[in-house]
Amino acid sequence: MSNSNKKPGQALDRLFASERETGEFRFDASVARVFPDMIRRSVPGYTTIIPMIEVITEQYARPGSHCYDLGCSLGASTLAMRHGIGDRDCILTGVDNSAAMIERCEHYIALDDHPLPVSLRCEDILDTELMNASVTTLNFTLQFVAPERRAELMTRIADATLPGGVLILSEKIRFESEEEQAIQTQLHHEFKRANGYSDLEISQKRSALEQVLIPETLAEHRQRLTDAGFNQVMVWYQCFNFVSMLAIKSP
Ligand SMILES: C[S@@+](CC[C@H](N)C(=O)[O-])C[C@H]1O[C@@H](n2cnc3c(N)ncnc32)[C@H](O)[C@@H]1O
Numbered sequence: 001m002s003n004s005n006k007k008p009g010q011a012l013d014r015l016f017a018s019e020r021e022t023g024e025f026r027f028d029a030s031v032a033r034v035f036p037d038m039i040r041r042s043v044p045g046y047t048t049i050i051p052m053i054e055v056i057t058e059q060y061a062r063p064g065s066h067c068y069d070l071g072c073s074l075g076a077s078t079l080a081m082r083h084g085i086g087d088r089d090c091i092l093t094g095v096d097n098s099a100a101m102i103e104r105c106e107h108y109i110a111l112d113d114h115p116l117p118v119s120l121r122c123e124d125i126l127d128t129e130l131m132n133a134s135v136t137t138l139n140f141t142l143q144f145v146a147p148e149r150r151a152e153l154m155t156r157i158a159d160a161t162l163p164g165g166v167l168i169l170s171e172k173i174r175f176e177s178e179e180e181q182a183i184q185t186q187l188h189h190e191f192k193r194a195n196g197y198s199d200l201e202i203s204q205k206r207s208a209l210e211q212v213l214i215p216e217t218l219a220e221h222r223q224r225l226t227d228a229g230f231n232q233v234m235v236w237y238q239c240f241n242f243v244s245m246l247a248i249k250s251p
Pocket residue numbers: 027039070071072073074075076077078095096097098101123124125126138139140141144145
């Protein structure tokens with residue numbers, strides 16, 4: 001991997017580069033501005049997961065149904081879904097409660113040359129009305145929802161999912177074994193270092209995320225998805241402590 005591995009035209013994430021008062025991490029305008037660079041250099045596998053969301057959507061999107069991207073940020077996962085839907089008459093909705101993200105997302109959606117309209121909503125995904133869904137995506141969003149509200153959200157998603165429909169759930173996870181937790185965290189930090197982040201950036205971001213991003217174990221995710229009403233849950237991708245699951249409702 002090259003040092004910062006920056007793509008042309010993308011603002012470089014230096015948000016945690018100098019010593020700062022560690023406040024809680026927020027998806028504000030400064031994060032939205034550098035977000036494509038931040039997430040690509042911070043989440044191992046992100047650049048694989050996005051195109052695979054297109055592949056999975058292509059497989060499961062059903063004509064006449066709704067497709068939702070919950071916590072859409074700048075719309076990377078939304079655009080992958082849009083291309084996966086192709087020419088089917090689905091209703092695609094992206095939701096995020098960060099106004100700064102939604103504002104920029106509108107711009108990215110407009111730049112993407114595709115006829116399927118995308119409806120963007122700036123609201124809490126806990127309040128989003130969901131119905132007749134064939135594909136719903138939570139790509140690294142559930143981890144930011146208060147743990148005590150997660151079951152209710154999963155149940156609403158499962159209830160709104162049509163037979164044969166799916167939820168794509170990507171999350172940073174934690175491990176039951178302390179030893180594995182330490183090894184996988186170390187490898188994640190090495191990935192960040194290889195992408196040009198300094199030890200200071202890594203440790204300051206880690207503190208800022210501590211109370212905000214609450215990871216759970218794979219077993220906890222599987223149990224909640226099953227309790228909510230999904231019949232099959234599989235991990236289709238994992239790199240270190242980042243996984244993506246596919247939860248399927250029986251046809
Ligand atoms: C890691 S980002 C998602 C990345 C995006 N899905 C992608 O694939 O590029 C998490 C997003 O979830 C949003 N978010 C977190 N909690 C939310 C909530 N309760 N309601 C709506 N959006 C939320 C944040 O504003 C942020 O933009």
